[in-house]
Amino acid sequence: MKFDLLKFIYCNAKDKIRSNWISIFRFVIVIDMLIKTTVFLTILEERKADKLIIDNISIKLSLVHLMYIILVFSFGYLLSYNKQIIYYNLLNIFYSILLVMDLGYYRMNMDLLGLKNIFFPGTFNPMKGDIFIFKSSDILFVIDIILIIVWVLVCKIINNEKRNLIKFSVTFIIATLGIFISFISLDVLSLAGWDRKMFDKSWTTLMSIRAPGPIGYHGYEAITTLKRVFHNPKAEDMKEIDDWIVSNNENLLDNEYKGMFKGKNVIFLQIESLENFVINKKTNGKEITPILNKLIKEGLYFNNIYEQNNAGNSIDCDYMVNTSIFPLGGDITALNYGEVVYPNSLQRVLNNQGYKTISTHPLEPGEFNWLELHRNGFGASEIWDDDDYFYDEYVGYGLSDKSFLNQLAYKIDKINEPFYLHSSTLTSHGPFNIDDEYRVLNLPKKIDKSYLGGYFESISYTDRQIGMFIDRLDKDGLLDDTIVVIYGDHGGVHKYYNDDIKDLCYEGNWWKEYTKEIPLIIYSKNGHKQAFNKHGGQVDIMPTVLYLLGVEDFNYKKTSMGRVLVNTNRDATVIKGNIIKGQCKDEEEKNNLLKAYDIGEKIIKNNYFKYNRN
Numbered sequence: 292m293k294f295d296l297l298k299f300i301y302c303n304a305k306d307k308i309r310s311n312w313i314s315i316f317r318f319v320i321v322i323d324m325l326i327k328t329t330v331f332l333t334i335l336e337e338r339k340a341d342k343l344i345i346d347n348i349s350i351k352l353s354l355v356h357l358m359y360i361i362l363v364f365s366f367g368y369l370l371s372y373n374k375q376i377i378y379y380n381l382l383n384i385f386y387s388i389l390l391v392m393d394l395g396y397y398r399m400n401m402d403l404l405g406l407k408n409i410f411f412p413g414t415f416n417p418m419k420g421d422i423f424i425f426k427s428s429d430i431l432f433v434i435d436i437i438l439i440i441v442w443v444l445v446c447k448i449i450n451n452e453k454r455n456l457i458k459f460s461v462t463f464i465i466a467t468l469g470i471f472i473s474f475i476s477l478d479v480l481s482l483a484g485w486d487r488k489m490f491d492k493s494w495t496t497l498m499s500i501r502a503p504g505p506i507g508y509h510g511y512e513a514i515t516t517l518k519r520v521f522h523n524p525k526a527e528d529m530k531e532i533d534d535w536i537v538s539n540n541e542n543l544l545d546n547e548y549k550g551m552f553k554g555k556n557v558i559f560l561q562i563e564s565l566e567n568f569v570i571n572k573k574t575n576g577k578e579i580t581p582i583l584n585k586l587i588k589e590g591l592y593f594n595n596i597y598e599q600n601n602a603g604n605s606i607d608c609d610y611m612v613n614t615s616i617f618p619l620g621g622d623i624t625a626l627n628y629g630e631v632v633y634p635n636s637l638q639r640v641l642n643n644q645g646y647k648t649i650s651t652h653p654l655e656p657g658e659f660n661w662l663e664l665h666r667n668g669f670g671a672s673e674i675w676d677d678d679d680y681f682y683d684e685y686v687g688y689g690l691s692d693k694s695f696l697n698q699l700a701y702k703i704d705k706i707n708e709p710f711y712l713h714s715s716t717l718t719s720h721g722p723f724n725i726d727d728e729y730r731v732l733n734l735p736k737k738i739d740k741s742y743l744g745g746y747f748e749s750i751s752y753t754d755r756q757i758g759m760f761i762d763r764l765d766k767d768g769l770l771d772d773t774i775v776v777i778y779g780d781h782g783g784v785h786k787y788y789n790d791d792i793k794d795l796c797y798e799g800n801w802w803k804e805y806t807k808e809i810p811l812i813i814y815s816k817n818g819h820k821q822a823f824n825k826h827g828g829q830v831d832i833m834p835t836v837l838y839l840l841g842v843e844d845f846n847y848k849k850t851s852m853g854r855v856l857v858n859t860n861r862d863a864t865v866i867k868g869n870i871i872k873g874q875c876k877d878e879e880e881k882n883n884l885l886k887a888y889d890i891g892e893k894i895i896k897n898n899y900f901k902y903n904r905n
Contacts, residue, residue, distance in 0.1 A: 312448040313376070316439075320379045321357075321364055323435050324386055328356045328504050330431055331390045335397060335497050352487065355477070356504035358469035361462055363506060368459035375450050380440060387432040390505060395423030401657025402496050405509065406516040411630035417666035418656060418674065470507070477502050492626040496657045519630065524897035532899055535890045538883055540848055541859060548857040550841025552815060556708055556773040557641070557836065560760075561608060561715040562753060563688070564783030567594065567808035569750055574798060577732050579751050582758035583812065586777065590814035592822045593856055595873065597866045598781045598809050599828040601888065605715065606659040608780035611829040613637045613669045613713065615851035617891025620867070628895050629663040632670075635850040635900075637833045638711065639670040644842060647710040651675035651699070653682075653690040653717060665713070675702070686729060687749055688720030692756040700763035708772065715780065718756075719749040721787050735797075743792045743802065746784035761814075770816045776836060778829070779809030807866055813839065826873030827856045828864045850900065852887060 367378045393403045400418050408415040416422050442448070474489050476482045486498040490511060493499045500508040569579045570587065578584060586592075600607035603623040610618050610625060614633045618624040633639070638648040650671040656662035665671045677690075680698050684691040699714060706712075718725070723745030730739070730748045738744040757777065764770040784792060785805035793803070811832065827835075830853035837847055838855040854861060863873035865884040875881040893899070 312446055313450045313452070316376065316443065316448050317364075317367075317379065319439065320383055321360055323439065324360045324364075324383060325353065325357055327387065327390060327432055327435070328360070328506075329353060331394065331505060332501065334394060334428065335500070352502060352504075354469070355473045355489070355502055355507070358466045358473065359504055359506040359510075362466035362470065365459050365462035365466060368455045368462065371453040372450050375452070376443065376448065380436075380443070383439065384436055386505075387436055389509070391425070391429050391432050392423065393505065394429060395425045397496070398424040398426075400662065401655050402660075402663065403500065403505075403508065403512075405512040407512065407519075407630050410516055410520045411667070413632060413667035414630050414663055417662050418676070419666075473502070492623070494626070494659055495655075516630075519898070522897070524899070524902060528893045528897055529899065529903065532890055532893055532897075533903070535883060535886060536849060536852070538879065539852060539854070541854060541861065543858055543860065546858050548819075549838060551819060552774045552839045553841035554709060554772075555815065555840070556769065557646075557711045557840070558703070558764075558773060558775045559612065559711075559713045560757065560775060560777045561605070561612070561713070561780050562757075562777060563605065563716050563719045563780060564721060564746075564786075565719065565750060565753070565779030565809060566783050566785060567596070567779070567810045568785075568802060568804070568806065569747070570594075570810050572801070574747055574802075575732055575734055579732070579747055580754040582754045582761070583777070583810065586757075586761075586812050586814045587810070587822070589820055590812055590818060591820075591857070593811040593813075593825070593827060594808075594822055595824055595826045596778070596809055596811040596831075597807050597826070597828045597864060597872050598779065599830060599864070599866050600781050601867050603659075605780045606661060606664070608829055609659075609661060609664065609713070609715070610668075612778070612832045613665075615830045615833040615847070615853040616894055617830060617852055617888045619892055619895055620888060623659075624895060625660045625664040625668075629660045629667060631668060631895055631898055631900075633668055633850070633900060635847045636669040637837070638665075638672070638713075640837060640842060640846045641711045642670060642672060643846070644840075645709065647672055647706060649673045649675060649706070649710060649712045651679070651712065651714045653677055653680050653695050671713070686752065687718040687723070687725050689717040692716045692718040692753050693759065696756050696760040697763070700760055700767065703764070703769065704767045716753060716756075719746075719753045719783065721783065723749040723784065725749045725752060738795065738797050741792060741795060742784055742788040743795060743797070746788075750783075765816065774813055774815045774818070774836075774839070776832070777810070777812040777814065778832065781809070782807060807872075823856055825856055825859060825862050826864050827854070828866065831856050831864070852891060 363382060367375050370378050396402065396404050399420050399422065400416060478488050478490055486493055487502045489502045489507060503511065571584050572579055599611060599617065601618045601620045603618060603625060606623065606625040607618045613636050641648055648671050650665035650669070651674070652661050654661065654677055656676045662674060662676065666674055680690060680695065682690055684694045686692065695716065703712065723742060725745060725748050729752050732748055732751055734744045734747065761770065761775065764773060782805065789805060813836070832853070834847060834851045834853045835856045838844070838858060861876060861880060863871055863875045863880060863884060865871050865887050869885050869888065871881065871884055875884065
């Protein structure tokens with residue numbers, strides 16, 4: 292009997308110890324998921340490094356990540372007995388699988404997996420390379436699972452608790468309040484910086500995931516995707532779009548410019564921060580842009596073209612020149628609506644004309660979401676990103692224009708014709724801190740050290756590289772069959788540094804006025820030479836180029852918001868803020884222009900072309 296009593300006491304104590312292990316088990320699961328979150332984000336931050344560096348994940352953001360973990364953890368209290376242990380183990384396993392799959396996908400596409408890849412399959416693997424790239428370091432996300440499961444089995448951890456609504460409510464409320472407070476401090480008060488937002492799509496996926504962590508990021512992505520999937524466009528919005536596009540079409544007879552460049556290759560040189568005020572101007576007795584000045588005299592020059600970027604900057608320009616649609620104002624179009632497909636984009640129209648279409652940025656695929664926009668949205672048949680270039684020289688913002696355009700000329704020479712290439716330069720990006728060895732204008736010291744002097748020198752440098760590029764095309768025998776379309780993506784020194792230069796006094800201050808004009812040059816060797824004074828914008832570039840190529844307008848007429856600048860009776864356009872530039876011929880044209888950005892927003896947010904396949 293004494294033995295039975297001892298056995299009873301021993302078994303009771305053993306069961307009590309085993310049941311107490313459940314609290315430690317829960318704690319271990321939470322901490323384990325938090326550690327994996329930190330390691331995961333560190334790998335993203337240091338993806339090109341040989342070893343992990345964990346010192347750049349702040350304590351503040353770790354607390355935010357913890358709140359999201361506790362949120363999903365709290366649902367375990369709705370399960371009773373050992374079902375709860377199974378839930379936590381499965382939660383940990385699925386979380387590890389998600390992180391490993393995200394890492395593998397990110398290494399190729401600089402993006403993370405999501406529901407959008409299922410509902411909008413064109414967004415999946417836009418690089419068209421290996422879908423997943425796994426590394427030996429990924430084993431870190433598996434070892435812990437094995438150890439925890441072995442621990443549970445060896446120690447025979449049990450849970451004697453029934454479902455507990457009180458514990459669920461407490462942990463759920465704590466997590467929810469923590470997330471809400473984090474949102475207020477990060478998004479509203481911006482206490483952690485512009486690149487650490489919880490519910491704001493930032494310039495890169497890495498920036499977008501820093502604050503919410505993987506759970507918050509994927510939760511927000513899933514909610515956003517489901518809203519888009521189940522969104523039903525309003526009939527009145529669709530009709531308003533139809534009516535606007537019909538009213539916008541001029542229906543003019545063709546003129547001598549139709550098909551002027553039929554069958555030619557097309558190269559878009561989108562020049563960073565190039566404003567029109569430097570064209571044909573001198574500083575310190577030297578031409579700032581001698582090459583561009585020469586090209587405008589030998590090609591088609593449009594001298595009243597305005598930047599029409601809205602919420603975005605360079606990427607808005609990418610969007611407009613390839614779709615002829617006005618971008619969003621509240622959100623950046625490329626970042627927030629990369630799943631939208633444009634059936635009559637410049638690339639898709641030219642694909643159907645037998646062209647090979649290529650989009651290239653000497654940037655990582657995830658920056659500005661340009662890869663998804665160009666591949667899924669525009670339908671580019673080939674993508675060249677930063678891995679396609681040798682980074683041998685940095686000038687200004689990134690890969691020097693000299694190196695980029697040299698490598699680009701070499702790559703172009705190997706393409707089967709005809710082709711369309713969209714490319715963007717980097718050197719003349721602000722803050723225009725170009726090195727002394729590239730400065731040739733010999734500006735006065737005060738001006739040379741200012742943003743104005745840096746801008747002049749940066750644009751002058753890029754101008755020289757454009758000349759080198761044109762010469763390379765000519766030497767390689769491509770220029771006879773190619774048109775080069777050169778334009779600025781947005782304003783530069785005036786747009787971003789006006790307050791810093793407004794008090795300068797230099798050469799009579801001819802440079803002070805910010806007109807928001809960008810140059811547009813369409814150059815062809817031995818081609819037509821003419822200047823056009825019609826007021827236009829970036830949305831007009833696509834229909835103008837297609838008209839010059841002789842593409843019939845039914846391919847783009849019913850989906851373009853721009854007009855053909857070489858065949859138009861209108862002389863007005865609209866820029867951000869609903870500011871009209873030029874002279875409207877009547878109230879109808881004025882009203883149309885004032886509604887243009889609103890119509891563009893409705894086209895994008897209603898995924899207009901999905902329902903209206905004109």
